[in-house]
Amino acid sequence: MANILDYLDWRGDLPFSASSFNAVDALILAELSYFPAEGIIPAGIDKTITIAELRDSFDAKKVPQELRIVSYDQDVELVEKLAASRRFDGMRLCGYVNKVDSSRDLQFAALTCIFDCFTYVAFRGTDSTLAGWKEDMNFSFMQETASQSMAVKYINDNFTDGDAVLVFGGHSKGGNLAIYSTAFCNETVRKRVRAIFAFDSPGFVEEVAASKEYLAVTDRVISVIPQSSLVGQLLSCSSENRIVKSSAGGLSQHIAYTWQVNRCGFEYAEELSKLGVFVNKTMTGWISSLDESERHGFVDAVFSVLEAAEGETFNELSSNKRRSITAILGALKRLPPEQRSVAKKALSQLASYGKRAVISGLEEVLADKELPKLPRIPVKKALPTKKADA
16 A cells, blocks of 8 residues: 555656645655754754755664654655655755753654745654653643744744745644644734645644634644544544545554555545544543543643653663563552543553554553553444454
8 A cells, every 4th residue: 555655656756846735745744854853954944955965964873762753764764765856856954943851841843844936844743752742642731832832933933034935734743733833923924824734633722722813724724634543633623634544553543654645645535434433432522521620630640650660752661661661550559549540541542552652561561450450442342453444
């Protein structure tokens, strides 16, 4: 099944003048924001480099193992294909920012891609840091997170002057930042934003979703989610979702490289999978039933447990599994019973998401009889097989 790498093989020789910029191109640039380009792409927007210069200057040996996210190998291949393509070889890269501050629950990264006719700003989604995952969960009760504030500042600082046509986009949390920064940036910038791409991105708390600033930009939002979307159905969003087919099953559909494409765009589906419907009716309903203090308590409970393992990324927790799991179980037992229950449930979900993104083996350990046993949702009865879901 074809993905965005195959798309570059098929369409990479066609400039935008021959084949217009589309949602697949936007996803490719959103995925490019995950590439570890520290020290290569300039932080300001006055100085730029080409995609070929990024490829030639990159040294994979300098990227620590704990910072390599699930799609790292594919991201490296993506840069190779972009540099070899006529479609993207004239693109200029600049404005690279990557900040992680666990004391502020902050994980923010962005990248600016300059073309002849427009400028695309790509906001990175959640990486492997605990700070990034905690900030994602903070969306459930905060009107403005640290990364949302930084996204607005990034846009205002770099684009208040000038007249370039702007396009914003991002995958996962990055799409949320693209929408938020458009809604709350300076009006002179907002008027120049032609489109906002959100790829399986979480929504907003009701206070933001009902604001005049947010409602004024929703007609420019292009939202794409996979059939079994979890992240892209969380919280409020006024935009209609386009549903893309995926080669993966279940929650692994969140990974952009599993999304199916053809020569002209995405392979769209008519409806959500049974898992997607289940998430929409059950998980999102559960979150919306909690008030602000309950959501805040849920997030604090989960991350007080994870932080007990003394790692800054999920990969670091995985590298010393015995110590990490022992610390996590000890922290769980110290929580009050009601917090222990929700924390255990959330950690089970994280453990099932991806073996390299979270602590493999944690899901089984959480069945320890010494801990309160949570009722399991009858997933096998309610959901299709992986073959049918994909």
